[in-house]
Structures are given as structure tokens and as C-alpha cells.
Amino acid sequence: MKEKIFFEGKWQEGEKYFGVYKKGTKEIIYEFPESTDEQIEKAVSYLEKNRKKVKSLTSFERYKLLFKAKEILEKRFEETAKIISLESGKTINEARFEVKRGIETLLFSAEEAKRIYGEFIPMDASEFGKDRIGFTIMEPDPIVLAITPFNFPLNLALHKIAPAIAAGCSIVFKPSSYTPMSGKVLTEILLEAGFPPEGIAFLTGGGGTVGERLVKDKRIRHISFTGSKEIGERISLVAGMKKKTFELGSNSALCIFPDFDYTRILERIVKGAYALAGQVCISIQRIYVEKSIKEKFVEDYLNILKNLKVGDQLNEDTDVGPMISESAAEKAEEWVKKAIDKGAKVLPELKREGSFLYPVLILDAPEDSEVCAKEAFAPLAVCNSFETEEELVEKVNNSEYGLQCGVLTSDIERAIKLAKEIEVGGVIINDIPSFRVDHMPYGGVKGSGMGREGPRYAIRDFVEEKIVVIKVK
Ligand code: NAP
Numbered sequence: 117m118k119e120k121i122f123f124e125g126k127w128q129e130g131e132k133y134f135g136v137y138k139k140g141t142k143e144i145i146y147e148f149p150e151s152t153d154e155q156i157e158k159a160v161s162y163l164e165k166n167r168k169k170v171k172s173l174t175s176f177e178r179y180k181l182l183f184k185a186k187e188i189l190e191k192r193f194e195e196t197a198k199i200i201s202l203e204s205g206k207t208i209n210e211a212r213f214e215v216k217r218g219i220e221t222l223l224f225s226a227e228e229a230k231r232i233y234g235e236f237i238p239m240d241a242s243e244f245g246k247d248r249i250g251f252t253i254m255e256p257d258p259i260v261l262a263i264t265p266f267n268f269p270l271n272l273a274l275h276k277i278a279p280a281i282a283a284g285c286s287i288v289f290k291p292s293s294y295t296p297m298s299g300k301v302l303t304e305i306l307l308e309a310g311f312p313p314e315g316i317a318f319l320t321g322g323g324g325t326v327g328e329r330l331v332k333d334k335r336i337r338h339i340s341f342t343g344s345k346e347i348g349e350r351i352s353l354v355a356g357m358k359k360k361t362f363e364l365g366s367n368s369a370l371c372i373f374p375d376f377d378y379t380r381i382l383e384r385i386v387k388g389a390y391a392l393a394g395q396v397c398i399s400i401q402r403i404y405v406e407k408s409i410k411e412k413f414v415e416d417y418l419n420i421l422k423n424l425k426v427g428d429q430l431n432e433d434t435d436v437g438p439m440i441s442e443s444a445a446e447k448a449e450e451w452v453k454k455a456i457d458k459g460a461k462v463l464p465e466l467k468r469e470g471s472f473l474y475p476v477l478i479l480d481a482p483e484d485s486e487v488c489a490k491e492a493f494a495p496l497a498v499c500n501s502f503e504t505e506e507e508l509v510e511k512v513n514n515s516e517y518g519l520q521c522g523v524l525t526s527d528i529e530r531a532i533k534l535a536k537e538i539e540v541g542g543v544i545i546n547d548i549p550s551f552r553v554d555h556m557p558y559g560g561v562k563g564s565g566m567g568r569e570g571p572r573y574a575i576r577d578f579v580e581e582k583i584v585v586i587k588v589k
Contacts, residue, residue, distance in 0.1 A: 117146045119296070121320055122303055123159035125166075125313035130155075134321070136296060139205030140429060140438030140471055148296045148320040156329050159317035163259050163286045164335050166314030170286045171256065173312070175230050178282055182226035185278075185309035186219055193219075196270065196301055201429045203295045204266055205438045205471070206392045208430050217554055218271040224555045225278035225571040232283065232575060239585065247589040254579040256284035257338040257359060261330050263290045263323070263351075265343045266440055267395045269298035272363075275554070276340040277302070279574035286315040288336065290327050292343075294440055296320045323347065331355050338578065342397075345491070345516070345563045361567035361577050363559055365491040366519035368549040369402040369512045371502075371534070374409045376524040376546065379416060386420045388522075388548035389497035390475040393439045394448075397564075398520045398550045400497050402488060404508055407501040414499060417477060418463055426474055436495055438471040445473045448494030451486040458482050460498075483511060491517065505530065513539045519560035522549040541568070 120127040130149020138145050151159075173181075189196065193215050201211035237250035262276035269292060280287050291299030303318040319326055331339060331351050341351055342363040352360065370385065372378050378385065389400040405413045429437035439445040449468045456462060460481035467474040475495040481488045488498045502508040512521060520542040523534050535543040541560040544551045552558055559568040567577050 119146050119148045119300060119320075121149050121151055121155070122307075122313075122316065122318040123155060124162045128155070134293060136203055136294070138202050139294075139440060145202060146297060148293075150321040151319040151326045153329060156319060156326065156333075159319060160259070160288065160330075160333055160335050163288065163315065163317060166312075167258055167286055169312045170315035171258075171284055173284060175232065178229040178284065179226050181306075181310040182222055182229060182278055182281060185305050185311075186222035186226065188305045188308055189215065189219055189222060192301065192305065196298070198430070199297045199301060200270055200295070201437075203297055204269055204392075205429050205440055206267075207434045207437045208432065210392055210437075211429075214268055214271050218274050221271055221274040221554045221571065222278050225274075225282045228279065228571045228575055229282035231572075232579065234581065237583065247587060249586045249588055250583055252581045252583050254283070255582045256280075257578050257580065258286060259288060259336045260285045260338045260340055260578060261288045261290065261333075261336045263327055263330075263339065263341045263343065264292055264299070266292040266294035267392055267397070269295035270302060271554070272342050273299055273302055275569045275571075275574065276342070276361075277306070279569075279571045280340070280578050281306070281311060282571065283575045283578040285338070285578055288317045288319060288330055290319055290321070290323075290330055293320065293322060328354060340574075340577075348565065359577070361569070361574070362565035363397070363567075363569060364517075364519075364563060364565040365493065366397050366517040366560060366564050367401040367489070367491050367515055368398050368517075368520055368522075369404060369515075370400050370522040370548055371508055371512065371524065372403065372405045372409070372413065373523075373525040373527070373530070374406050375526045378409075378413060378524055381524075381547065382416055383420060384548055386417060386424070388550040390421075390424060390436050390495045391550070393436050393473065394475070394495035394497075395440060395493050396550060398552065399493070400522070400548055400550060401492055402512075403497055403499040404502050404511060405499060407503050410499070410501045414463075414477065414479065417499070421475060421477060422464055424475055426472055436475055439473055439494060440471070442471045444494070445471045448473055448492055448496060451490070451492065451494075452476065452478065452496060455481040455485040455487045455498075458485050460485065460487070483514060489515065505534070509534065509537045513537075516563040517560065518562040519564040520544060520549040520551075522547055522551070540564075
């Protein structure tokens, strides 16, 4: 089945197509166009030419259409979940959870559309500002480029597009080539909800071709990218002077102190390492357990891990689905083998069948081994021990990334101290680092990115504050 792209206000065919397969299999389920240079040029020119149509929408109109989009997504709930599961490989239950979150992201964005305020500036606070009134208005960035990853093809696209709509921007949406159908559904929903067709382009195709061509386009002044650090660096190099919001990778840590009864949340801990086959940016990758409780923790953890069911993502009882590709699974397997060579122990066993990598816990991997120091993005977690808080902080911060970190302790002073000392965008006390609700400020430091998402915070990035000064005498 050949699918279409959306530009110049209508769905259009491509010239060349690429296949999208059901993850875990080699079955091609549909084909999407590889957008051509000419189509991209037409798409961006059309958005620029029709910019006024989007800019003239009132806050109330933007609120209403985002709210309507939420209602349409609610109606298309199960169909959308199935598409996400098929093309991303996450289990059907994980896909349903993503749609629920997408509904909330739309709702939060709709609400925020009504709260985009400027400020009154006391001009006469300056010796030279007498008899002047100053206030600011929030001007939307005209065209925002949303480039999105495969792992949350709906909700992470919504985290860019819905706040951009709330702010009054026009949008070019380039989804991951692994998961374009979720993006198509989202575009359909926004159009049905009343977003002007003159304000959105949905362009599929390769990152290195279509993505990069868009990144270089001078008419696009804001790039909102979620993906790997490596591609973020590449975009930085080629984009030139543009605003950038980057949500990148991580090797998130969970720190466990003996004063916290970890058994209360042990199932969540295990889930936090293997959800979406470990392909969550805030997946638990490094577990640091205080030395005296490590042995018991590992025993308890493995008792839950051994019951996880690996299998077809559409089966209701599957816990861990396939990875996004066989090559991604092979790379992770290779990293585990290298850690074993360096003295690490892998439990229960290293096993891979095509793109299915069975979940493992890796004990005593050296801190500089890939499974510890790099982003694994696979169903694996490393468990190492620490003896002092200083040692723990040094290990956690010894990372090129800094997205979120979980700290389990019942000592409030220690919790606050660590919250200040750990170099990340979010510290989650007494829960796993993978915790996120969609209205909180979310983003990283160091190699994990710049800028924050969460509708209220994304909107701040999508607008420029313009000062208006009136001389009154
Ligand atoms: P990726 O390989 O970096 O790709 C992300 C997007 O960038 C895709 O749409 C891709 O298109 C496009 N792209 C690739 N090369 C490009 C280029 N040269 N110019 C412009 N666009 C380009 O990431 P992924 O494998 O899809 O997703 C996994 C990564 O995303 C992980 O590192 C994960 O941690 C990160 N992530 C971060 C967050 C967060 O909020 N911090 C959330 C989710 C995921 P193609 O698919 O066509 O190549």
C-alpha cells in the first residue's frame, strides 16, 4: 500500500518510496514517499506564503482545535495504538499507554494556548524611561521543523507539534522512517480538528536526505529535534544560526540506598529497564546499589526479570517486544560480549533471536565499558555498587549524558543534596528515572540536549518576546 505526504494543503503522491516493516519481522506493511527536493521546496514556500492564515488564529481558536484533536485521538485510540505497536515494536499495552499520554499532551497544549502572556514593563524604573509605557507580546517562531524518533512516534511528535500550534507556529513534520504511519495519523487528526492545511507539511524520507535538506533551509528558524546525540551534533553542524530544541539520549542511573525499601517499587524498577525493549531515553541503564544490599537486590531483581515474556508485540501478554532493527540488537549484543570480555557477568543469559534481545542484568561491568558509559538503548541494565555518596555522585556524573536520575532514599537531607549535585535535567526522588508526566519540564544537560519540553516550557521556546514602547507625553 503506497501512502502519501502532505504539502501545499493536500495529500500528494511521491516519486520514490521506502518500505516500512512490522518490527520483529521482515514483512513490509506499507510504503511512504521519499520526499524530493522539489516537493520540499514547494512545501516550505507554501507555508511561508500562507503564514498569515496560521498567525491570525486567536488563542481561543488554537485552544479549540487542540481540544478537538484530543477528542478525535480518543475516538481513534485503539487503531492508533495498533499502528504504533506494529511499526515501533513496542507492546500493544505500551502503545496504548503512549496514546493515553498523547491525549494528555494535547489537552495540556490546548490549555496552555490560553496562557501565553507578555509582561508590563515599568519603563520609568530607568532614569531615562519617564513617560513611557512598555509591554511585551509573544511572537511565534514562523516555521518550526519537528524531527522525531521512532520510540514514541505519536507522543514525542505531539510534544513539538501541539505546543507549536498553541504558540501560533506553522509546522514541517519529518517523522522517523521507521514509524511514519503514526505521524500520518497525527497529521490527519490535526487537519480534521481544523488546523489550517496552509500551516502544516508532513514530509517523509531519510534523515540524511529529507531531514538534512530541511535543517539547512533558511526559512525554517526553529528546529525541534528528538533523537540521538550523534544526529543532534550533525544537525548543529549543518543548521547554521537557528533556534534549536534538542532532546537527546541518556544512560540514566538509578541510585539505591539501604534506608529505602526497594521492594516497594521493584516491579517498576525492572519495568523501567526493559520497557519498549529498553528503547526509552530515560530507560534505567545503570543501577548503583549500596554495597551492603547489592547481593539481595540482584536476587530479588532476577526473580522478577526471569518471568518477563519476550514475544510478538501485538500479544496482550508480551512484556518485551522486538528492538527496532536486527542491527540495533546486534550492536547491543556486541557491547554485552565486550563487557563480558572485560570481566562482567550477564544474568540470566545473553540471548538474541533476530531483533529480539532477551532482557539481561549485567553485573560489575567496568564503568568505561560501552554498556555503562554509552547509551545502550536496549533491554539491558548494568548493576554496580557504591560505598559512599561521593563515590556515587562521581560515578553518576561521569557520563557524557545528563537527562534524568532516580534516587531511592528516605533521608531527606541526602535526597536534596544529591538532587543538587547530580548533573541532569530531572532528579526523581523515590522513583525510577523513567518517570515522566507530560506537563512537567523535561529535557537534559550535557549530551542529553538543550531546551525543555512539556507544553508550557516548549511554548516558551517557540515564541520570541517582543517589546512595545509607547511614549505618552
Ligand atoms: P535518530 O537516529 O537520531 O533519528 C531521529 C530522527 O532524526 C529521525 O527522524 C531521523 O530520520 C532523523 N535524522 C537522521 N539523520 C538526520 C540528519 N542528518 N538530519 C536531520 N534529521 C536526521 O534517533 P532514533 O534512533 O530515531 O531514536 C533514538 C534516540 O532518540 C535515542 O538516542 C534516544 O535516547 C533519543 N530520544 C530522546 C528523547 C528525549 O526526550 N530526550 C526521547 C526519545 C528518544 P530517519 O529515521 O529517516 O533516519
